[in-house]
Amino acid sequence: MRFAIGVLVGLWLLPTSVMALDFRGEIGVEHRQFFRTPIYDDARDEQPSIALQGQWFLPWGERSNFDLTVFGRLDAVDSERRRVDLREAKWVYMGDSWDFTAGYALVYWGVVESQRLVDVINQRDPLEDITGNVRLGQPMLHGRYFAGAVTYEAFVMPWFRERPFASSPARLRLPLEVDTGQAEYESSQERRHIDLALRSTFTLGTWDAGLHVFRGTNREPELRLSEGQDFLFPFYEQMTQFGVDIQRTVGSTLWKFEGIYRSPREDSYFAYAAGLEHAFYQVFESNIDVSILLEHNWDERGDDATTPYQNDLFTGVRIVMGDVAGTEALIGVYNDLDYGGRFGRLQASRRFGNNLRGIAEAYWFSPRKEEDAIYPYRREDHIIVGLDYFFEVQHDHYKRATG
Numbered sequence: 001m002r003f004a005i006g007v008l009v010g011l012w013l014l015p016t017s018v019m020a021l022d023f024r025g026e027i028g029v030e031h032r033q034f035f036r037t038p039i040y041d042d043a044r045d046e047q048p049s050i051a052l053q054g055q056w057f058l059p060w061g062e063r064s065n066f067d068l069t070v071f072g073r074l075d076a077v078d079s080e081r082r083r084v085d086l087r088e089a090k091w092v093y094m095g096d097s098w099d100f101t102a103g104y105a106l107v108y109w110g111v112v113e114s115q116r117l118v119d120v121i122n123q124r125d126p127l128e129d130i131t132g133n134v135r136l137g138q139p140m141l142h143g144r145y146f147a148g149a150v151t152y153e154a155f156v157m158p159w160f161r162e163r164p165f166a167s168s169p170a171r172l173r174l175p176l177e178v179d180t181g182q183a184e185y186e187s188s189q190e191r192r193h194i195d196l197a198l199r200s201t202f203t204l205g206t207w208d209a210g211l212h213v214f215r216g217t218n219r220e221p222e223l224r225l226s227e228g229q230d231f232l233f234p235f236y237e238q239m240t241q242f243g244v245d246i247q248r249t250v251g252s253t254l255w256k257f258e259g260i261y262r263s264p265r266e267d268s269y270f271a272y273a274a275g276l277e278h279a280f281y282q283v284f285e286s287n288i289d290v291s292i293l294l295e296h297n298w299d300e301r302g303d304d305a306t307t308p309y310q311n312d313l314f315t316g317v318r319i320v321m322g323d324v325a326g327t328e329a330l331i332g333v334y335n336d337l338d339y340g341g342r343f344g345r346l347q348a349s350r351r352f353g354n355n356l357r358g359i360a361e362a363y364w365f366s367p368r369k370e371e372d373a374i375y376p377y378r379r380e381d382h383i384i385v386g387l388d389y390f391f392e393v394q395h396d397h398y399k400r401a402t403g
Helices: 002-017
Strands: 022-034 046-060 064-075 083-094 098-105 138-147 150-157 195-204 207-217 222-225 232-236 238-250 253-263 269-280 289-299 311-320 328-336 342-352 356-366 382-393
Touching: 046 083
Parallel strands: none
Antiparallel strands: 022 046, 022 382, 046 064, 064 083, 083 098, 098 138, 138 150, 150 195, 195 207, 207 238, 222 232, 238 253, 253 269, 269 289, 289 311, 311 328, 328 342, 342 356, 356 382
16 A cells, blocks of 8 residues: 555656656545444444545647546545555547547446446446446547547457445445455456447437447446355456437427446346436526436336336436636435435535635435335435645646647
């Protein structure tokens, strides 16, 4: 761990001492505070941490560049969050109507707010965000071809990244410890299985759409009980996934749909997330914009679904203050239409000056039945407050081509 932190700090200092390249650094302090009596006796109510992130950009000739993003966190409670992770380390070449990327990269698909249903390329990082919005870098070869309003993409992923899980004595963990060191795979190639994906996106008038097919290791593991029934271990199966994401703009309303058909080794199933986001601009003749969100999530597996979204209605409000500080907030509530439970989240951020950003988040869980996927988190209501300091270093000799 000390060596990893040393590497991160050394890279962080590199642009000002050795190499002439653009650099963006970020230092953040964060505190999680839990309010209810924990389910497990060893669990802690307070969880402070500090994070470092460095982003480097190095132009490489007239048509290519190298991007590097390294993230590290030191957590006082959860040993799994004491780590350094390579988010991006990619070489990008840009042709006239195509580009090619090689290395660790982040790819985001999807249009809905309540979940990332079609987003299948990168592994999720629940240690940073329990809603699944933060991803781990994925080693890949990625090519894109631009043909007017249509973009074609191909992915080759030669190495798989496992999902991390919280450890004792941290909160937000499952009833039994998940031993990631005991992970099993359906493929005999395990992490070295080569995953493939194709995607096409297009714009037609007020419509934006994407189609994809993925074949490879399921990013969502099945958690199995050990023979001694004293811990869980992940099992990663092979799957084929066909998916579509569609967004249509009609005036101030965005109509959204994501759907997948997934074929693992046993039962295939269909799932979707669909809804709308309607914006009210400059409310009360101010700079404030308010958006109302309404989305329905459904999973054909029903009671056997491995996510909380088997039949849920999401309602939310997004507020953008329109001020120089970039103040914005999102509050959303998931209502389980089968079990009657609720899960809510509040996320807000604001800049202070040119180099500081404050964040505030709140999560609350109210399951009604043990069958509900959020039942293990029934006493895990908590808030997160944080303050990030960020800065940039640019060298005149190496300016981005875009300025």
